[in-house]
Amino acid sequence: MHELLMPKDDRKQLLLGNEAIVRGALEGNVRFVAAYPGTPSSEIIDRFYQVAAEAEVYVEYSVNEKVSMETACAAAVSGVRSLCSMKHVGLNVAADAFMTLAYVGVKAGMVIVVADDPSLHSSQNEQDNRYYAKMAGVPMLEPATPEEAKAMTLAALDLSEKYQIPVILRTTTRVNHCRAPVTLGSLPDESPKAKFTKDPFNLVVVPMVGRKLHLALLEKLQKLQKEAEESPLNHSTGDGRWGVITSGVSYLYVLDAVRELGLTDRVKILRVGFSYPHPRKTIANFLQGLEKVLVVEELEPFLEEIVKVVAQEEGLAVKIAGKGGGLIPRAFELDSAKVKQAMKTFWGIAYEAPRLFSVPELPQRPPNLCPGCPHRATYYSVKKVFGEEAVYPTDIGCYTLGLLPPLGMADFLICMGSSVATAGGFSKVLDQPVVAFIGDSTFFHGGLPGLVNAVSHDHRILLVILDNGTTAMTGHQPHPGVELTAEGKKAPKVSLEGIVRGCGAERVVTVNPLQTQKTQEALEQIRNQMKDPGVSVLISKSPCPLFERRMTHKKQKVVFKVDASCDLCKKCLTELGCPAFVWEQTPTRECIQINAALCSGCSVCAQMCKSIQPEKIST
Numbered sequence: 001m002h003e004l005l006m007p008k009d010d011r012k013q014l015l016l017g018n019e020a021i022v023r024g025a026l027e028g029n030v031r032f033v034a035a036y037p038g039t040p041s042s043e044i045i046d047r048f049y050q051v052a053a054e055a056e057v058y059v060e061y062s063v064n065e066k067v068s069m070e071t072a073c074a075a076a077v078s079g080v081r082s083l084c085s086m087k088h089v090g091l092n093v094a095a096d097a098f099m100t101l102a103y104v105g106v107k108a109g110m111v112i113v114v115a116d117d118p119s120l121h122s123s124q125n126e127q128d129n130r131y132y133a134k135m136a137g138v139p140m141l142e143p144a145t146p147e148e149a150k151a152m153t154l155a156a157l158d159l160s161e162k163y164q165i166p167v168i169l170r171t172t173t174r175v176n177h178c179r180a181p182v183t184l185g186s187l188p189d190e191s192p193k194a195k196f197t198k199d200p201f202n203l204v205v206v207p208m209v210g211r212k213l214h215l216a217l218l219e220k221l222q223k224l225q226k227e228a229e230e231s232p233l234n235h236s237t238g239d240g241r242w243g244v245i246t247s248g249v250s251y252l253y254v255l256d257a258v259r260e261l262g263l264t265d266r267v268k269i270l271r272v273g274f275s276y277p278h279p280r281k282t283i284a285n286f287l288q289g290l291e292k293v294l295v296v297e298e299l300e301p302f303l304e305e306i307v308k309v310v311a312q313e314e315g316l317a318v319k320i321a322g323k324g325g326g327l328i329p330r331a332f333e334l335d336s337a338k339v340k341q342a343m344k345t346f347w348g349i350a351y352e353a354p355r356l357f358s359v360p361e362l363p364q365r366p367p368n369l370c371p372g373c374p375h376r377a378t379y380y381s382v383k384k385v386f387g388e389e390a391v392y393p394t395d396i397g398c399y400t401l402g403l404l405p406p407l408g409m410a411d412f413l414i415c416m417g418s419s420v421a422t423a424g425g426f427s428k429v430l431d432q433p434v435v436a437f438i439g440d441s442t443f444f445h446g447g448l449p450g451l452v453n454a455v456s457h458d459h460r461i462l463l464v465i466l467d468n469g470t471t472a473m474t475g476h477q478p479h480p481g482v483e484l485t486a487e488g489k490k491a492p493k494v495s496l497e498g499i500v501r502g503c504g505a506e507r508v509v510t511v512n513p514l515q516t517q518k519t520q521e522a523l524e525q526i527r528n529q530m531k532d533p534g535v536s537v538l539i540s541k542s543p544c545p546l547f548e549r550r551m552t553h554k555k556q557k558v559v560f561k562v563d564a565s566c567d568l569c570k571k572c573l574t575e576l577g578c579p580a581f582v583w584e585q586t587p588t589r590e591c592i593q594i595n596a597a598l599c600s601g602c603s604v605c606a607q608m609c610k611s612i613q614p615e616k617i618s619t
Contacts, residue, residue: 002051005187012181017171018043020146020182021085021113024153026055028109029188030083032075033059034068036445037474038087039122040176041115045085046475056191061477064416064445065090069097069112073166076106077203078194081157085113087122088129089415093446095132098166100205102136103213105164105220108192109157112138113169115176118298119333124396124415126331128299133168133276137217139224140168140276141233142248146180152273154185155233163220163227170275172298174249174333225277233273234282240266242347243286243293243318245307247272249334250296256336257343261351278306284314294346295322298334321346367401371580372600374542375399375466377513379409380576380604382435382464385523390433391426395419395447397439398473398544399466406577409437417446424450424459433530435462440496441471441479448503451535455504458533462526463505465537467496468544476547500537507536514542516607545600558614559599562592566611576605 003013004023015023021044025033033052035045045061052059058075062068065086072082086094091114098112114132117123133140141156143149149171156167201209228234238258244267246254251271258267270286272279287293287310295304304322311318323330327342337353344351369376379402394400394410395418403410412422423436438447443465454461471477480494500508507529511519519540526536548554568590572581580598584591594605594612606612 002054004047004051005055006184008184008186012183014179015146015150015182016043016177016179017143017146017149017175018177019047020150021153021169021171022047022051023182023184024150025083025111025157026051026057027150027185027187028081028154028157029191030081030109030111030157031057031191032072032080032082033057033084034062034071034082035085036062036065036068036090037471037477038065038090038115039474040117040171040173041085041087041090041113042474042477043176044113046477061471061479063480065094066097069094069101073097073101073104073106073110075194076108076110076160076166077104078196079108079192080194081109081161081192083111083113085115088114088116088127089123089125090114091129091132093416098132098138099136100210101166102138103205103210103217104203106160106166107164109159109161110166111153111156111160111169112166113171116170116172116299118172121173124413126299128302129168130170130275130302131300133170137221138166138168138276139163139228139274140170142170142273142275143175144249144251144271144273145175146178146182148273149175150182152233159227163224165217165220165224170248172249221277225280228274228277228279229281231274231279234271234279235273236268236270236286238264238268240268241289241291242266243268243270243290244296245270245272245283245286245293245303246296247275247303248298250298250339253334253336253339254296257339260336261340261343261349263343263349272303275303280306280310283307283310284316287311287314287316287318290318292319292321292347294327294342295320296328296334296339296342297322299330301330366404368404368579369398369401370546370600371578371598372545372602373398374468374513374540374544374602375402376407376576376578377516377542377602377604378464378466378519378540379407380608381513381516381519381523383407383409383575384520385527386433386435390435391430393419393422393426393434393436395436395438395442396473397442397466398468399437399439402437406574415446416442417450420447420450420454420463423461423463424454424457427460433462433527434460435464437464437466439472440465440467440469440481443496444480444494448499451500451503451505451537454535459535460530460533462530462536462538465496465500465539467539467541468547470544470547472544472547476544476550496539500539505535505537507534508539509537510539510541512542513540514602514604516604545602556601556617558601558616559594559596560601560603560606560612561594561596561615563611563613566592568592572605572609572612576608578605581605
C-alpha cells in the first residue's frame with residue numbers, strides 16, 4: 001500500500017506539501033486528476049499517477065495545462081470531484097478556459113492548484129497568480145504548511161461544491177517542497193456515479209448566455225465574500241498597537257521574526273488563509289486601535305492594496321506599509337531575516353543582525369546537460385554546420401541549458417512553444433539562417449500551432465525537435481509521443497514525424513544525434529534546401545540516458561578514455577563540454593582525462609577526436 005493511501009491513524013505522516021495536497025484530495029473523494037508537470041507542482045500529478053489504480057482515480061498527464069483544466073472541468077460538471085495542478089506560468093496557458101469556467105461553474109468540487117515560484121527557482125518569470133483569482137472572480141485559499149495544504153484542499157473542494165465554482169489553491173515553492181507532519185483523515189469508500197445533465201443555456205457560453213452567467217458570478221462573489229469573512233482560515237493572534245497582516249508561507253516568517261525579536265506581547269498578527277474574496281470586515285476589525293501595520297507578503301502588494309483601501313473606507317488613521325521604502329522587497333522570496341529587518345525599519349526597534357561565522361564560499365555548480373545527453377550532440381552538430389551566423393530561438397526543457405558555454409546555442413526564449421513562432425518572425429526580418437530548438441514534450445504542449453503557422457506562411461526556418469522520449473526536465477513524465485510508460489510498458493504513441501508531415505512540412509528528416517557524421521550530413525543538405533522558402537524539420541531522436549537506464553536496465557559496456565596521443569587542443573572542452581571531461585593542471589603537467597564514473601559511453605567525443613578511445617567495462 002502506498003503511504004498516501006494509509007488509513008486514518010493517530011500518528012502523523014511526514015509529507016511534502018505536494019503530497020499533502022494529494023492526500024487531501026483523496027480524502028475529499030477526488031476521482032479525476034489531470035495536469036501537465038511543472039516544478040514546483042510536479043509531485044502532485046506524479047503521486048496521483050502512482051496511486052491511481054489502487055485508489056480508483058483516473059489520472060492523466062495532459063498535453064498542456066489548458067487541456068488539463070478542460071478535461072478536469074468536464075468531470076466536475078458531470079458530478080465527479082476533480083483536481084488539476086500546474087505551475088504559475090501554466091495558468092497563462094489555461095487562462096482561456098479558466099476565465100470562462102468561472103462563469104460556467106461546476107457541479108462537483110473542483111480544485112485548481114497553482115504553484116507560484118518566488119525567486120524563479122525553475123521558471124522564466126516571477127508572476128503573482130493571486131491576481132488571476134481576482135480577475136476571474138474565483139475564490140482562493142493559501143496554505144502555509146503541508147498540514148494546511150491538506151486541510152485547505154478539503155476546504156476548497158467543499159467550497160467549490162457549495163457555490164458550484166472552481167477554487168484556486170495557491171501555493172509557493174516553499175510550501176510545495178517542504179516536508180512536515182500531516183494528520184491523516186478518513187478515506188472514502190465509494191466513488192460518485194457520473195451524470196451529465198444537458199443544460200445548453202447555462203453550459204454553452206455564447207454571448208447571450210455569458211451575459212447572464214456573469215451576473216450570476218457577481219452574485220456568487222457576494223456570497224463568497226460573506227464566506228471569507230466567517231472563515232476560520234483567517235485568524236488573528238497576539239496583542240498590541242502594532243499589527244502584521246500576512247498570508248501563505250510569509251506567515252511562518254512573521255511568526256519567527258516576532259518571536260525572535262521578543263515582540264509577542266506588542267504585535268497582533270492577522271493571518272489571511274481565505275485570501276480572495278478579500279475578507280474586508282475581518283481586515284477592518286483587525287485594524288481598529290492599531291497605530292502601524294506592516295503587510296508581509298511575497299511578490300506583489302496584493303493584500304497591501306486592499307488593506308489600504310479598507311483603512312481609507314473606514315476612516316482609520318493607521319499607518320500601513322509593505323512594499324517599497326526599504327521594507328518588504330517586491331522581488332524574490334522572503335525569509336525571517338528580511339522580515340526582521342523590515343520590522344526594525346518600520347517600527348524603529350533595536351535589532352542587530354547576527355554575525356555569521358566566516359565560511360569558505362562553496363564551489364559553484366552551474367546546471368549542465370548530463371553526460372551522454374543527446375541534446376549536447378545535437379547542438380554540437382548544428383553549430384558545426386550553421387555556426388555563429390544563425391539565430392537560435394530555443395524553448396523550455398533540459399535543452400535550454402544549451403544556452404551555457406561552450407555550446408552557446410540559445411538566443412531567444414519567452415515561453416513554452418515560443419521557439420517555433422519566434423523563429424518564423426526572425427526569418428521574415430533577418431537574412432541569417434534561423435534554427436529553432438524544441439523538445440518533444442514541449443512540441444506537443446505548445447509547438448504545434450507555431451509549426452502550422454510557419455508552414456502556412458512559408459517561414460524559412462529549420463525546426464529541430466529534440467526527441468528524447470520523455471518529459472525529462474520535470475522528472476521523466478510521459479507525453480503523447482512516448483514509447484514506454486513510467487512502468488516501462490509499451491504505450492500508445494503519437495508519431496512525431498507523422499504529425500509534422502500532417503502539419504504540411506515536406507522537408508522532414510529523422511537522425512540519431514549520437515551519430516555525428518550522419519547528423520551533420522543531413523544538416524548540410526537541409527542548409528542547402530533552406531535557400532528556398534519553407535519549413536525544414538530535423539527530428540533528433542535519441543533517448544534520455546537516465547530515463548533509458550531506468551526503464552530498460554541496460555548495462556553500460558564501455559567508457560572512453562584519453563590516450564597519450566592527446567595534443568591538448570582542448571576542442572573536447574571548448575566545443576563539446578561534456579561534464580565527464582576533467583582538465584588536470586599540476587606544476588609538472590597538463591592533461592585532459594575522462595571521469596569513468598560519469599562517462600555514459602555515448603561515443604560522441606570519440607567521433608570528434610582520435611585520441612579518445614573506448615575501454616570495456618569489466619563485469
